[in-house]
Amino acid sequence: MVLNVAIIGSGFAGLGAAIRLHEARVSDVVIFERASDLGGTWRDNAYPGCRCDVASNLYSFSFAPNPRWSNTFSYQPEIWEYLQDVATRYDLRASIKFNHDVTDISFDANVNLWTVSTSQGRYVARSVILATGGLAEPRLPEIMGVDTFAGPIMHTARWDSSIDLAGTRVAVIGTGASAVQTIPQIAPIVAHLDVFQRTPSWVLPHQGHPVLERTKRLFASFPFAQKLNRVYGYWKRELLLFGFVKDPSRMTRAETIARDHLERQVPDPNLREQLTPSYRLGCKRVLLSNDYYPALVRDNVSLVTDHITRIEPRGVRTTDGVLHECDVIIAATGFFVTDNPMGEKVHGTGGETMAEAWRGDLENYKGTMFPGFPNLFMLSGPNTSLGHSSIIFMLESQLNYVLDALKYALSNNTRIEPTREAAHRWTASLQEKLPGTVWGTGCSSWYLNERGRNTTIWPDFTFKFRAQTRRFELRDHVNVR
Numbered sequence: 001m002v003l004n005v006a007i008i009g010s011g012f013a014g015l016g017a018a019i020r021l022h023e024a025r026v027s028d029v030v031i032f033e034r035a036s037d038l039g040g041t042w043r044d045n046a047y048p049g050c051r052c053d054v055a056s057n058l059y060s061f062s063f064a065p066n067p068r069w070s071n072t073f074s075y076q077p078e079i080w081e082y083l084q085d086v087a088t089r090y091d092l093r094a095s096i097k098f099n100h101d102v103t104d105i106s107f108d109a110n111v112n113l114w115t116v117s118t119s120q121g122r123y124v125a126r127s128v129i130l131a132t133g134g135l136a137e138p139r140l141p142e143i144m145g146v147d148t149f150a151g152p153i154m155h156t157a158r159w160d161s162s163i164d165l166a167g168t169r170v171a172v173i174g175t176g177a178s179a180v181q182t183i184p185q186i187a188p189i190v191a192h193l194d195v196f197q198r199t200p201s202w203v204l205p206h207q208g209h210p211v212l213e214r215t216k217r218l219f220a221s222f223p224f225a226q227k228l229n230r231v232y233g234y235w236k237r238e239l240l241l242f243g244f245v246k247d248p249s250r251m252t253r254a255e256t257i258a259r260d261h262l263e264r265q266v267p268d269p270n271l272r273e274q275l276t277p278s279y280r281l282g283c284k285r286v287l288l289s290n291d292y293y294p295a296l297v298r299d300n301v302s303l304v305t306d307h308i309t310r311i312e313p314r315g316v317r318t319t320d321g322v323l324h325e326c327d328v329i330i331a332a333t334g335f336f337v338t339d340n341p342m343g344e345k346v347h348g349t350g351g352e353t354m355a356e357a358w359r360g361d362l363e364n365y366k367g368t369m370f371p372g373f374p375n376l377f378m379l380s381g382p383n384t385s386l387g388h389s390s391i392i393f394m395l396e397s398q399l400n401y402v403l404d405a406l407k408y409a410l411s412n413n414t415r416i417e418p419t420r421e422a423a424h425r426w427t428a429s430l431q432e433k434l435p436g437t438v439w440g441t442g443c444s445s446w447y448l449n450e451r452g453r454n455t456t457i458w459p460d461f462t463f464k465f466r467a468q469t470r471r472f473e474l475r476d477h478v479n480v481r
């Protein structure tokens with residue numbers, strides 16, 4: 001059987017795509033999921049303390065509000081449960097092929113079809129939606145000797161709850177979003193914790209709090225009230241863009257708040273200095289936490305700022321020659337984002353992989369389509385991530401475009417791909433804008449690719465992206481019957 005749409009991944013993006021296709025009455029849609037359960041990054045990031053730093057009323061589908069969020073900023077178990085609930089509500093489970101690890105996706109230009117090879121067989125599809133996300137493949141630190149460590153090394157996105165950390169000596173490598181959430185959870189139970197910091201992060205106070213029972217009842221009885229709350233949260237976040245994009249010097253106000261937060265929570269001036277970033281707030285992901293700094297001032301926690309030279313069987317060696325002995329290493333070292341391994345598996349019309357085309361600076365159209373990859377759509381594609389608001393808003397915008405384009409391609413039995421000119425126009429306009437934003441103020445971050453180009457962030461108001469993805473524009477596409 002030829003599928004109309006093969007969706008790869010069952011996280012927010014894959015489920016959202018399947019729901020929209022179902023509503024548009026597109027049949028023969030299958031979601032391929034490599035794991036035995038759905039949920040994507042919110043299934044995989046089960047480390048203690050994992051939480052979303054965007055308010056739940058905004059970090060959820062606009063068409064599937066959840067009046068039962070227990071916290072204004074939910075923790076991972078509840079977000080994962082939300083996705084399970086959405087899958088049940090929209091009857092999606094039967095469309096998901098679990099334990100189907102996609103190994104290759106190749107286009108056959110003779111028949112205008114994609115072949116999706118999986119660990120459990122091959123499938124043929126008219127179109128493909130890559131919904132594998134930017135935070136899917138954990139990046140272990142590239143440190144000499146990492147294979148020689150005698151104990152377990154676990155990445156935060158591959159948390160092994162069978163490893164009992166109580167009373168052990170633990171090393172956490174990294175001080176990004178995942179690290180600052182898990183460190184306060186494990187610090188009270190371990191014998192000793194060394195936190196290896198390469199670059200300090202800006203940390204702002206967290207505003208999250210439990211949702212009152214009466215608020216939940218209000219949201220359940222009057223969905224409009226929850227919608228209003230969502231709209232209010234949306235616009236509050238859009239205003240932040242004036243600092244992120246229009247005038248990064250406005251970030252000094254937030255930097256003052258972060259410095260005050262640090263001063264209130266860390267009495268030792270030396271430690272404060274080590275924790276003070278030297279780059280503009282916003283250049284790297286801004287972190288929210290009320291318990292990270294208090295965890296670092298505990299007697300059983302040390303912040304190590306000497307760089308790591310190697311990992312040895314008994315621990316982590318730093319440039320000052322000290323061996324920091326430990327029983328377990330936790331790598332909170334992020335993901336392959338700009339070099340997502342999925343790119344190696346997708347072959348376009350010329351046989352070239354998407355990764356090879358990217359290395360040659362493959363340009364994209366609306367963060368969703370690529371010349372040479374017909375009827376293939378990437379959700380959370382290039383320059384669709386955000387530093388200030390909810391990625392779900394961006395996803396739903398992309399889905400408007402994808403649905404419109406797919407309906408055209410399927411009903412006309414045609415293959416479509418953006419013209420090189422249209423992709424160039426789109427990509428160049430963003431690349432022109434990005435250096436003047438806060439992300440271009442000079443720091444290393446996972447937003448930048450190996451050539452230092454920001455291929456991750458959308459540098460404008462999200463409502464502009466919504467307007468530009470509202471509909472499929474045939475004139476920007478090559479159309480082959």
Ligand code: NAP
Pocket residue numbers: 051052053054135141142143156173174175176177178179181196197198199285308332333334335444446
């Ligand atoms: P990340 O932000 O990429 O942080 C990785 C950390 O590891 C950085 O501190 C980095 O230092 C350090 N590191 C990497 N390689 C190292 C090495 N060889 N030696 C020493 N340190 C090393 O990764 P993440 O914390 O997993 O977060 C990734 C993204 O996931 C976030 O930015 C966010 O978008 C998302 N996320 C969100 C939440 C949330 O909603 N609250 C929670 C978790 C994750 P440098 O800074 O020097 O590179």
